[in-house]
Amino acid sequence: xxxxxAIVGLGGMGSAIMAHCAARGASVIGLEQFQPVHDLGSSxxxxxxxxKAYFEDPAYVPLVVRAYELWRKLEHDSGEExxxxxxxxxxxxxxxxxxxxxxxxxxxxxxxxESLSKGEVKARYPTLELLEDEVAxxxxxxxxxxxxxxxxxxxxxARAKGAELRFGVAMEKWQVAGEGFELRLSDGTQVLAGxxxxxxxxxxxxxxxxxxxxxxxxxxxQAWFSPASNAYExxxxxxFLLNRRxxxxxxxxxxxxxxxxxxxYHGLGDLTDAERVDRTVNLARDVEPIARELERxxxxxxxxxxxxxxxxxxxxxxxxxxxxxxxxHAGVTLCGGFSGHGFKFAPVIGEIGADLALDGRxxxxxxxxxxxxxxxxxx
Ligand SMILES: Cc1cc2nc3c(=O)[nH]c(=O)nc-3n(C[C@H](O)[C@H](O)[C@H](O)COP(=O)(O)OP(=O)(O)OC[C@H]3O[C@@H](n4cnc5c(N)ncnc54)[C@H](O)[C@@H]3O)c2cc1C
Numbered sequence: 001x002x003x004x005x006a007i008v009g010l011g012g013m014g015s016a017i018m019a020h021c022a023a024r025g026a027s028v029i030g031l032e033q034f035q036p037v038h039d040l041g042s043s044x045x046x047x048x049x050x051x052k053a054y055f056e057d058p059a060y061v062p063l064v065v066r067a068y069e070l071w072r073k074l075e076h077d078s079g080e081e082x083x084x085x086x087x088x089x090x091x092x093x094x095x096x097x098x099x100x101x102x103x104x105x106x107x108x109x110x111x112x113x114e115s116l117s118k119g120e121v122k123a124r125y126p127t128l129e130l131l132e133d134e135v136a137x138x139x140x141x142x143x144x145x146x147x148x149x150x151x152x153x154x155x156x157x158a159r160a161k162g163a164e165l166r167f168g169v170a171m172e173k174w175q176v177a178g179e180g181f182e183l184r185l186s187d188g189t190q191v192l193a194g195x196x197x198x199x200x201x202x203x204x205x206x207x208x209x210x211x212x213x214x215x216x217x218x219x220x221x222q223a224w225f226s227p228a229s230n231a232y233e234x235x236x237x238x239x240f241l242l243n244r245r246x247x248x249x250x251x252x253x254x255x256x257x258x259x260x261x262x263x264x265y266h267g268l269g270d271l272t273d274a275e276r277v278d279r280t281v282n283l284a285r286d287v288e289p290i291a292r293e294l295e296r297x298x299x300x301x302x303x304x305x306x307x308x309x310x311x312x313x314x315x316x317x318x319x320x321x322x323x324x325x326x327x328x329h330a331g332v333t334l335c336g337g338f339s340g341h342g343f344k345f346a347p348v349i350g351e352i353g354a355d356l357a358l359d360g361r362x363x364x365x366x367x368x369x370x371x372x373x374x375x376x377x378x379x
Contacts, residue, residue, distance in 0.1 A: 016350025055101025088142025092243030
């Protein structure tokens with residue numbers, strides 16, 4: 001049999017693309033080297049932040065607005081609760097990347113944002129103490145996604161729409177075969193498909209580098225702590241971004257949903273690759289710097305360590321994603337380089353990936369995510 005579409009990599013993005021392709025009636029096969037919803041790539045760790053006032057670049061706002069709609073639809077279709085609205089509190093100096101960028105995106109797109117005075121911060125969150133030059137903004141639409149449930153729900157919807165899913169089998173090679181593609185798999189079998197989607201997460205390095213895009217894979221540790229009081233329970237405390245002067249990178253985190261307060265640094269960690277990443281946690285090197293600054297920012301939050309786990313960022317040179325057709329093979333869709341901020345977009349990436357695979361173009365404005373920007377950069 002020749003499938004309409006083969007999707008390789010069933011993490012955050014591949015699972016979504018598979019669900020959207022299958023929902024449009026295409027015959028689909030999804031291939032994943034590990035087991036479903038594993039913790040060896042980039043889509044694990046119980047929480048991912050979602051927010052609309054996108055400090056990284058306002059061009060993402062229409063995509064994230066659509067992602068909110070599609071997350072709610074996925075919850076409806078799967079029966080899973082995936083997105084919980086907590087609001088997002090951002091703190092930093094007015095000129096910091098996060099504060100200035102969040103305000104710019106909100107202004108450009110008319111998004112709701114509250115500026116909180118120091119007194120208002122104290123009244124809402126009595127344990128917090130802002131530094132002299134810091135300001136606080138609160139995005140009421142912000143929230144927390146459960147990545148494991150998100151991936152599982154997309155797999156579930158894809159299967160219900162007739163997709164074939166194969167786990168524990170890696171694609172070793174692909175090549176053009178007639179009008180489509182032949183995939184050679186690690187179990188010695190082959191798959192034929194008219195279109196191919198590659199959503200390889202940190203395993204994308206080689207493919208993207210062969211196309212001239214430098215990719216850095218970064219090891220990032222996320223840590224969970226039992227707090228000393230109920231001050232940080234999700235019913236009374238939001239997700240947060242702290243762009244504080246003197247920190248090695250922005251500290252972000254999530255309130256306690258019953259499994260502790262989670263915190264991590266955004267974009268801080270050793271460069272590595274997906275095969276050699278160190279999966280052991282070193283308390284002094286990985287956890288202590290998080291615990292120390294979390295405790296300073298949220299007194300009592302980091303009383304005892306519960307758990308810590310490494311994850312991987314797949315960083316492009318400009319921090320923007322790569323979503324495009326392969327320059328030499330229009331039937332191959334590339335979705336990667338999510339640079340540590342992609343999960344919130346997963347269902348809209350699903351929609352875009354299905355557009356590209358099935359129609360050759362997307363209804364969304366994704367020019368800023370195309371491979372052409374790297375060629376332009378070099379000229
Ligand atoms: C610590 C951490 C915190 C983050 N926080 C946020 C956040 O708050 N908000 C947010 O929006 N984003 C966040 N992100 C980023 C987000 O999680 C990622 O951008 C997203 O999960 C990437 O999904 P992916 O599908 O590209 O990669 P993955 O989920 O890793 O999926 C790639 C899959 O491809 C499979 N694969 C690779 N090669 C092959 C092959 N040859 N054959 C078969 N299978 C293959 C892999 O096994 C894997 O399952 C965070 C990331 C990390 C690490």
